[in-house]
Each structure stands twice: as C-alpha cells, then as structure tokens.
Amino acid sequence: MRHTRRETIRELLNNDGYVIAQELVAKFRVSSETIRRDLEKMEQEGDAQRVHGGAISVRRTVNESAYQLRQQDHAPEKHAIAKAAAAMISDGDTVLIAPGTTTLEVATFLHDKSNVTIITNSLPVAMELANSPGINVFCLGGHIRGDDYSASGVMAADNLDIFNADKLIMSIGGISPDRGLTDYRMEESALLRLFINKVDCVIGIADHSKFGVVSRYNICPAFRLKHLITDSGTPEILYKPYQESGVQVHVVPFDI
Structure with a gap:
C-alpha cells in the first residue's frame, strides 16, 4: 500500500x-x-x-528544444510575462537583455521608451530595437549560435566589461529552491553570471513550465533575483519559496 x-x-x-x-x-x-x-x-x-x-x-533536463519550437510553447503566457517585464523599464534606464524567446517578446514592448540604453548579446533583440528612436542599442560580439543567434564566449565577456547597467532581464531555463537558476548551455550560463554581477536589479521571467526544472549548469541562487515574473498558471506552492526568500514575485494573467 x-x-x-x-x-x-x-x-x-x-x-x-x-x-x-x-x-x-x-x-x-x-x-x-x-x-x-x-x-x-x-x-x-x-x-x-x-x-x-x-x-x-525536481525535473532534471539536459537539452532544450529548438528555438522555433520554444517560440510557440506557452505563447500566451510569454506574451503576458513580457508585457509585465517591459513595464518595469523606465525612461533613462540602461538595461541588459539576455537571449531567449520571452526576452525577445519583451523587446517588442519597448519601442515607445525614451532615452533607454539596451545592451544585449541577442541579435534578434538588437534587430528588434535598432530602429527605435528612443533606444540606444549595443550588441555584444562573440561566437554566434546558429539556433538563436546569440553571442557568447570570451569576446562577449570582454565587450561587457566596458558597460554598467541598472537592470537585467533574463529568461529562466530552470528554477528550483535548492539549485536556484540553471541553464542548458555552459557558455551562456557563464555570461549570465557576468550579467548578474553588473546590476543591482535582476528581473527573471519564467512561465509555469520552468519551475522545478534543474538544468545542467548553475547560474546563481534564486534569491539573487529582485523580481520574478510568472503567469497565473503557476501554483502558489511553486513560487512561494522565492517570496519567502525575499524575491518580489509578480503573477500575471494571460489570455488563451
């Protein structure tokens, strides 16, 4: 029994x-x-x-799905999360934006901002914002991944050295109370750690499917987040541990 x-x-x-x-x-x-x-x-x-x-x-995952498939996964949730994340960006901010399907969605909500500087290693994010009159875009160089067109490696890290930023917006590959934030890719995880050390305000975005997921490479403890934005499909029991550690959790509704 x-x-x-x-x-x-x-x-x-x-x-x-x-x-x-x-x-x-x-x-x-x-x-x-x-x-x-x-x-x-x-x-x-x-x-x-x-x-x-x-x-x-505690779901341990090693490989991520193809970028095009990830764009379709949980699309309504990602749209709502991205809109909430974009609302946290104020005119005059300098913002690091990490690669990801949801962070690219965030970029689509930033076109009307004024005097905002974006630093990113994501070519899609840079291209999305390049023609926005109120936004200055800096794209880090480095080795370009063919699936999501992001730059990583020593060159990207060296490029990052000259910048300071106010906020970081990062998609979360996996988050758990004991392992914190994790990711599928070694070089991307290393660069994310550098991103995090550049800012006081880390905004993590994750739909409900990312909770309890442990990927191969560690990024940082979950309490390093200042804000965690997720969708209303995430049960309270999954995000409550992060609230208890001092993270400001924002649960946003979404339209199916």
Whole structure:
C-alpha cells in the first residue's frame, strides 16, 4: 500500500509539478505524519523537494528544444510575462537583455521608451530595437549560435566589461529552491553570471513550465533575483519559496 501510494504521488508530481500535503492526506485517508514521511523519503531519493505545505517536482533536463519550437510553447503566457517585464523599464534606464524567446517578446514592448540604453548579446533583440528612436542599442560580439543567434564566449565577456547597467532581464531555463537558476548551455550560463554581477536589479521571467526544472549548469541562487515574473498558471506552492526568500514575485494573467 505504501509503495502504491508513493507511486501515485510521483505520478502527481510528474503531471502537475507539485503536491499539497493536506490534499494527499484527504486523498489517501492517512495521517499528516504518514504523508510527511512519504515526502521525506521521496526527497531523499531525489524525486521531490519538500516546501512549506507540500512538495514540488525536481525535473532534471539536459537539452532544450529548438528555438522555433520554444517560440510557440506557452505563447500566451510569454506574451503576458513580457508585457509585465517591459513595464518595469523606465525612461533613462540602461538595461541588459539576455537571449531567449520571452526576452525577445519583451523587446517588442519597448519601442515607445525614451532615452533607454539596451545592451544585449541577442541579435534578434538588437534587430528588434535598432530602429527605435528612443533606444540606444549595443550588441555584444562573440561566437554566434546558429539556433538563436546569440553571442557568447570570451569576446562577449570582454565587450561587457566596458558597460554598467541598472537592470537585467533574463529568461529562466530552470528554477528550483535548492539549485536556484540553471541553464542548458555552459557558455551562456557563464555570461549570465557576468550579467548578474553588473546590476543591482535582476528581473527573471519564467512561465509555469520552468519551475522545478534543474538544468545542467548553475547560474546563481534564486534569491539573487529582485523580481520574478510568472503567469497565473503557476501554483502558489511553486513560487512561494522565492517570496519567502525575499524575491518580489509578480503573477500575471494571460489570455488563451
């Protein structure tokens, strides 16, 4: 019975990304202590991470999907998140924008800003904003990836040295309470760490599918974020740990 119960909990974690302890108590008609032991055991086995009120899935991923496919994934959520992120940019700001399908969407909302300087290693972001009269665009050089047209490597890092910035907007490949922010690519992760060290305000953007995901390369602890923007499809149990660590979490509705 215990084995069957834990297998069912694993299925719930895999399907939903989280479980709530009191719901499990009611579902299986067992005590809170029994569910606590189940979740402790699953955490020890690496299947879950316990958080206040339940547990979240720890999904380890190595490879990311193609850029064109990522543009289509969760498109309504990304649109809403991007609009909220763009609203955090004020006239006169100097902003680092990291590559990503959602950060490119952010760029589309910046055309009417005034006296804003954008520093990016994303060619699509630079091209989106190059003709905007109120925006100065600086594109970092380096080795260009063919799938998303982003620059990385030593040259990009050297180019970054001459700049200072107020804010960073970065897409999050994976976020979990214990591992923080992670990414699929080594060079991109290294450059993101440099980006983060350049600013006081880090704005992380992640749709609900990125929570509980652990990718291959570490970027930084989650508390390094000042703002975390996600969509209303993200259950509170998934983002509450970041609120408790001092991150300002913004949950935005989206239209299907």
